[in-house]
Amino acid sequence: MKKIVKQDQDVIKQHNKLMILDIIKNKRPISRAEITKITRMSATSIGRFVSELCEEGVIRETELTSSGVGRKAIMLDIEPGALYTIGVDIEKKRISFGIMDFSETIVAHHRVEHKALAGTPAETAALICQEIRGMIARQGIPFEKVIGIGIGVPGVINYERGVVQLSSTLGWKDVAFAELIEKELGIKTVIDNDLKVKILSEYLYGSAKGSNKTALIGIGTGIGSALIINGEVFRGGSNSAGELGHTTLDPNGNLCECGKRGCLQTYIDENALILEARRVKEVTDVREVFAAARNGERWAKEIVSRTALYIGITINNIVCMYNPDTVILSGDLVENYREIVELVEEHSDQVIWEPFKGKFRVIPSELRGEAIVMGAGALAMQHFAPLSGSWSGE
Amino acid sequence: MKKIVKQDQDVIKQHNKLMILDIIKNKRPISRAEITKITRMSATSIGRFVSELCEEGVIRETELTSSGVGRKAIMLDIEPGALYTIGVDIEKKRISFGIMDFSETIVAHHRVEHKALAGTPAETAALICQEIRGMIARQGIPFEKVIGIGIGVPGVINYERGVVQLSSTLGWKDVAFAELIEKELGIKTVIDNDLKVKILSEYLYGSAKGSNKTALIGIGTGIGSALIINGEVFRGGSNSAGELGHTTLDPNGNLCECGKRGCLQTYIDENALILEARRVKEVTDVREVFAAARNGERWAKEIVSRTALYIGITINNIVCMYNPDTVILSGDLVENYREIVELVEEHSDQVIWEPFKGKFRVIPSELRGEAIVMGAGALAMQHFAPLSGSWSGE
Secondary structure (H helix, E strand, C coil), rough: CCCCCCCHHHHHHHHHHHHHHHHHHHHCCCCHHHHHHHCCCHHHHHHHHHHHHHHHHCCEEEEEEEECCEEEEEEECHHHCEEEEEEEEEECCCCEEEECCCCCCEEEEEEEEHHHHHHHHHHHHHHHHHHHHHHHHHCCCCHHEEEEEEEEEEEEEEECCCCCEEECCCEEEECHHHHHHHHCCCCCCCEEEHHHHHHHHHHHCCCCCCCCCCEEECCCCCEEEEEEEEEEEECCCCCCCHHHHHECCCCCCCCCCCEEECCCCHHHHHHHHHHCCCCCCCCHHHHHHHHHHHHCCHHHHHHHHHHHHHHHHHHHHHHHHHHHCCEEEHHHHHCCCCCCCCCHHHHHHHHCHHHCCCCCEEEEECCHHHHHHHHHHHHHHHCCCCCCCCCCHH | CCCCCCCCCHHHHHHHHHHHHHHHHHHHHHHEEHHHHCCCHHHHHHHHHHHHHHHHHEEEEEEEEEEEEEEEEEEEEEEEEHHEEEEECCCCEEEEEEEEECCCCEEEEEEECHHHHHCCCHHHHHHHHHHHHHHHHHCCCCHHHHHHHEEEEEEEEECCCEEEECCCCCEEEECCCHHHHHHHCCEEEEHHHHHHHHHHHHHHHCCCCCCHHHHHHHHCCEEEEEECCCCCCCCCCCCCCHHHCCCEEECCCEECCCEEEECCCCHHHHHHHHHHHHCCCCCCHHHCCCCCHHHHCCHHHHHHHHHHHHHHHHHHHHHHHHHCCEEEEEEEHHHHHHHHHHHHHHHHHHHHHHHHCCCCCEEEECCCHHHHHHHHHHHHHHHHHHCCCCCCCC
């Protein structure tokens, strides 16, 4: 529940002004008259707020545009160059960057190879800062217009304190990573779990647009999940909700890297496929398994089918626990081998609990490789841009 | 995100007045001066709002009470008899009732036997209405002061429409139950899943007081769970989040009554214990199993230990998915046989994922049998009492 808020005139004014900015951002281009209609505030108030926002350089008037029955109206739009954020996606072997403008368009992309496990977090931070400086300079953006950096990191993240508590992918433990970046660049930084960033991205720009109760399952070198409800990422008590990969299927089952037995990810992630395949053939990656399956080799078809069955179970378990209307399948395993998604559908009648059948849809990730960069940029926008966040459509 | 709200004077006045009522309800008894301090509003405004609330009969002045250094102040308290709600708990074989006053005290209890499976939902509704009428009359409460009824029902509930979608415990499917009660009594009625009502109750009055991210696991004739975050019950897309019992452990495992294989509840609920015991001895209920275990019989000890292991797994899976700070164990199996809770603790090192160890506590339900009646009364209070809900402590 909300804390007590004394509502006085200054607070209301600021609230209303930022709300108008939100409306312009969401419905651009838009006329003063339309804003008046939406807000039911006086035309005079709207005029005053709009003038202030223009003077501050965050919105601008665009050319005359016809609106309705032949009349012309001056339209308002946000100024895309008013401010920028940087979105960063740290993976095991590469780091991706994007510069996002105020219209939430990625205006510059960049990617570098690195080996997280071979260096220290400080070295990774230094590399990121160097690349960000370079990008901003190449783009000719005034440094002070970059208001924030968002970073998606695989692992358990203390979102409020900006700390990577545990990332087995990167080999990090208790690293105050946001602070490392902020100190070096002097730009406010927010970090979050990669799948939480990804689902925000799919909600804002991708396949979850318009769905308000969406779960995302990430299947690759590990297994994870995330949930977004009415635009709010579900975090749990310490931002660690969604650790699907370490839910237990069988107390006497496969040994997991975490030391526990029977974790879901030991039945379903890429490593599980490879280990299973090695009972038959000395494979080195999942590509070989899928190639053999496409080639009709029975052992490989069996492994792919079993993986699809377990993905189906995973969907059932997510739906039972979170009750979403949409489930997004993402991650290398499902994005690179779409045949597995078809097999999952075939199994679904068998594995989905009856009352949930037909109550949700399963869709593949739409943004794929770009999702985290975009989501991280958006996260920084939500955190650091001057918006009220109180208006999100009619 | 919130929808657009135009903030005008009338709305603010009403908001502030209800906020003051909330403050009095939460911090009673309290003086006008203390309210002035908390709200930072003027003493004149507070005086006016307090007078209005007194006239409306929802608050009252109490006797002089010493406050601080020898001074006397007139204290304000809510009027417990200003309004009432009724809390109802429908179980398979009995229905429990409570009348809750405005101070959220249960002032009258009542319980009747019934056989849900032997009758129709309409018959159960008629029985409930008759018993509620009797209770109100016996208590001498003016009928119009009963502002709402809350009902906890085991099953999948459409909370917004007041419909029992599926209750295998009661044998109901697609029953517009809230409407049945409302039409007969003319009192607004809200229904919800029993475990969601229970966790609200534990949050407001029981073992989850002060914890803001609490999960509850119910283990009895079936398995379910619920989650409450900052006082908000987590509902998912269609109020069916938490259907833990039908998450799948093993696609080739035990057949469940739902028709699916390997559902968690087939390993852990009372029926699972009985079926497992019957491999050895023709038992009729779990009491016999626990009696044999207490008696040192090895087969029974083995079953109890295995159940504790699976409860441990269930806790791990809940924690991985919801990341709560507190897990409440409730339901007949853990409430009646506390020795199983000790065994769960012994298993926890083995079954809890490392990063979550020590990050949450496991506690037994405190309210036990009364929880649902109290929670249902509180639910009706939240829905139908004139409170702003915007103040919940400093």
